[in-house]
Amino acid sequence: MRYWNKFTRIIYYLLNARNYKYLDFKSAVLFSVRVTGKKYITVKRNSMVQRQGWLLAVKIDEHEPEIIIEENCAIGDFSHIVAVRSVHIEKSVLMANKVYISDNLHSYEDISRPVIDQPVVFKAKVRIGSGAWIGENVCIIGASIGKNSVIGANSVVTADIPDYCIAVGCPARVIKKFDQELNKWVSVK
Template sequence: MQTIINYLKIIPRLFYFLFNFSSYKNLNLRAVVFFSVRVQGKKHISIGRNSVVQRGGWLLALKIDENEPVLSIGDNCAIGDYCHIISVRKVIFEDNVLMANNVYVSDNLHGYEDVTTAIKDQPIKFKKEVVLQSGCWIGENVCIIGASIGKNSIIGANSVVTKDIDDYCIAVGSPARVIKKYDLVTKKWNSVNTNN
């Protein structure tokens, strides 16, 4: 009976792969993208082995200039429900990234400089490439805009990240600030003075 259940779980994944793999830059057979995920710009999007993009999300790779956008999700990544990942130049998830629900990741902003034009009608502007390095954990309701997250770092829930976070750090707040950093010599997490 368990074997039958396991085969039934594979059917939606196989169905999605067969109808979509040729549209993606790269879609691994063992990747899972829920049917409710809106995916735009598939020819610029790669999703690796055993990675899961859960319900209600939005993956967008949008060409706004002469540069080809890249949106790449590595192997063994877990992307929670209702996450929005937007790339106009480069957004990279290395392997083993864990992302909670309702997270926004983007390498761009809307222009706002022209006060005579509604912001929605102003051009999208590239800010900075985003790399979520291997093993990092992004908490619920986090916004990451034009910033990279270091290896095995943690971003606390409800944080807004607009500057790079180093490897082995815990960052929280809006704007996000590092409150702890792992010391590779002592093998301990140390508090960071945030009064600077």
């Protein structure tokens, strides 16, 4: 695991594991990662959250929030994951740097108040399917990404992307799908 030696991983684990919902001994959350709401966060075996990231699980109502990062995931530098209900990152997901994932938005409907004074509202649960690849600077807000799908750099995802698709843009739209019969990626018109 890049930037992470065995001794540092052991120290982090010993200092923090009891505060997490679950932190696997063979996972790595770098010391520079800001973690808020550890008791709602699970990081499983061989997953790594790299430099300067932020994991934030915050309770805003009667629902318990959860962030689950399954096995063999790589979360890039400066990535920010926020859950008020559920963000679930399945096995073997690769995320580039500066990815933002959230299941919520700031309310803005009351124009008599600044947005900062309005409540955070739940949008939808987020699931990143196993084997997905999320490009640099991607924002995923209240949407799920299918298994083995690819989200191109700088995309903004606000609607679900199916399994085995490539999506790009703002808002993100599917440009290719994997055709099981042809056994190749085909363009979507």
